[in-house]
Amino acid sequence: MSTSVENRGQFGSKLGFVLAAAGSAVGLGNIWKFPGKAYANGGGAFLLIYILLIALIGTTVMLAEFVIGRKTQKNAIGALRELNAKYAWIGGLGVLTGFIILCYYCQVGGWTINYIVGYITESSVVYADPMAYFLDMLGVNGFPLKGAIIFPLIFLALTSFVISRGVSEGIEKLSSVLMPLLFILLVGLMIRSCTLPGASDGLAYMFNVDFSTVNFNTFLVALGQAFFSLSLGMGVMITYSSYLSKDENLVANTGIICVLDTLVALFAGFMIIPAVFATGIEPGMGGGFAFATLAGVFMAIPGGTIFGTLFYALLFFAALTSSVSIMEGTVAFLVEEKGMERKKVVLSVSVVLFVIGVFYTLSQAYMDIHGVWWSIDGIQFPILGDFMEYLTDRLLLPLGALVTTVFVGWIWGTDNAIKEATSDGKYEFKLAPIWVVMVKYVAPIAIVCILVAGMIFGMAIS
Numbered sequence: 324m325s326t327s328v329e330n331r332g333q334f335g336s337k338l339g340f341v342l343a344a345a346g347s348a349v350g351l352g353n354i355w356k357f358p359g360k361a362y363a364n365g366g367g368a369f370l371l372i373y374i375l376l377i378a379l380i381g382t383t384v385m386l387a388e389f390v391i392g393r394k395t396q397k398n399a400i401g402a403l404r405e406l407n408a409k410y411a412w413i414g415g416l417g418v419l420t421g422f423i424i425l426c427y428y429c430q431v432g433g434w435t436i437n438y439i440v441g442y443i444t445e446s447s448v449v450y451a452d453p454m455a456y457f458l459d460m461l462g463v464n465g466f467p468l469k470g471a472i473i474f475p476l477i478f479l480a481l482t483s484f485v486i487s488r489g490v491s492e493g494i495e496k497l498s499s500v501l502m503p504l505l506f507i508l509l510v511g512l513m514i515r516s517c518t519l520p521g522a523s524d525g526l527a528y529m530f531n532v533d534f535s536t537v538n539f540n541t542f543l544v545a546l547g548q549a550f551f552s553l554s555l556g557m558g559v560m561i562t563y564s565s566y567l568s569k570d571e572n573l574v575a576n577t578g579i580i581c582v583l584d585t586l587v588a589l590f591a592g593f594m595i596i597p598a599v600f601a602t603g604i605e606p607g608m609g610g611g612f613a614f615a616t617l618a619g620v621f622m623a624i625p626g627g628t629i630f631g632t633l634f635y636a637l638l639f640f641a642a643l644t645s646s647v648s649i650m651e652g653t654v655a656f657l658v659e660e661k662g663m664e665r666k667k668v669v670l671s672v673s674v675v676l677f678v679i680g681v682f683y684t685l686s687q688a689y690m691d692i693h694g695v696w697w698s699i700d701g702i703q704f705p706i707l708g709d710f711m712e713y714l715t716d717r718l719l720l721p722l723g724a725l726v727t728t729v730f731v732g733w734i735w736g737t738d739n740a741i742k743e744a745t746s747d748g749k750y751e752f753k754l755a756p757i758w759v760v761m762v763k764y765v766a767p768i769a770i771v772c773i774l775v776a777g778m779i780f781g782m783a784i785s
């Protein structure tokens with residue numbers, strides 16, 4: 324492993340970075356969140372809006388984060404501080420957002436392990452009533468010991484283990500093997516799902532672009548989902564690109580990662596939604612899409628249980644490479660800025676986020692049903708889980724992306740950014756004039772409009 328900056332890791336190869344960054348981007352967001360959002364927000368029209376937002380705003384913000392990270396070779400807060408000390412808080416906002424996301428991310432990561440074990444040991448129980456199995460994991464029938472404590476704890480322990488091994492050894496190795504495998508399996512399952520009897524209604528739904536279902540809320544959901552899925556708006560890509568050597572082509576990397584991530588989301592959508600129509604399972608609370616509905620696909624294929632196990636194993640790995648990246652954002656900050664020891668930081672961060680995270684799973688069903696505190700006088704309090712996702716997807720991530728574009732466009736300056744993007748001297752950045760307009764005007768204005776309109780009008784509509 325080569326190190327350009329003392330005591331800091333660096334990605335060992337070009338492919339290593341692409342895979343690690345794609346590993347961060349591709350995760351539960353693509354497979355667990357995206358299909359559900361596409362389904363609930365009108366199918367085809369949502370897909371179009373999503374792709375448009377990725378192409379215009381996602382790519383712009385990603386390159387902005389990449390240049391900040393590689394220029395400074397520092398964690399998110401350190402990077403912003405170095406460029407302009409007054410704006411270190413932008414990095415701080417990102418670290419906070421990441422921490423909140425990680426609390427629930429590790430829980431859902433734990434659910435994937437629950438399903439791996441479930442398919443291996445009791446697939447007939449899963450098949451008998453997939454929705455009941457899912458809800459049981461969430462605590463409908465009693466305290467969800469496995470869904471909230473045991474499996475999330477295993478997931479978190481694995482995340483911490485990878486993180487404590489450092490950049491090249493841990494993160495890069497893991498992603499290099501697993502990302503290609505995930506891609507192949509996803510395509511295979513998508514084909515099977517689309518050819519199930521009854522799947523054509525699902526396909527029609529996904530291709531039917533009906534703008535009458537679109538409102539401001541749809542845009543805000545799509546925007547938040549785009550940032551979440553691309554790992555943007557919280558400094559993770561700043562941290563990752565800080566481990567990147569100067570002769571990498573940041574512009575090309577941006578394109579590759581955005582395309583890969585979007586493809587995986589679309590494949591997941593076309594794997595899950597046709598299955599929803601074919602099996603008639605209505606996914607219920609807590610994002611049952613990637614969990615309950617797919618049982619119908621696995622039941623319908625020869626060797627389905629093996630494929631099921633493999634699918635959740637890969638979903639688990641996709642989640643792991645993402646959770647590792649989110650945690651790396653927080654850990655890099657505490658190690659580099661506060662001078663704390665890497666392993667100790669990992670342990671203490673893990674304990675706190677686990678304790679908060681437990682309430683996420685509990686709030687999906689258990690607390691609601693067993694009435695711990697939120698149904699007071701018949702008023703349903705925002706369920707903690709929903710609240711965490713609302714806060715991050717609908718507010719903090721768009722806000723983080725907004726301030727990043729304003730910072731790069733107006734404060735640090737696009738000249739400096741372009742200089743960094745082409746610092747290797749080999750690559751031309753032909754689209755630079757377009758990117759300047761995007762980062763200075765289009766992206767910030769669009770984010771503000773969607774955020775404000777989505778908040779004001781979206782709430783009233785939904």
Ligand code: PHE
Pocket residue numbers: 347348349350351352353424550551552553554555557559645646648649
């Ligand atoms: N992009 C990841 C996913 O889709 C989640 C993530 C969000 C990772 C933010 C890093 C930062 O699952």
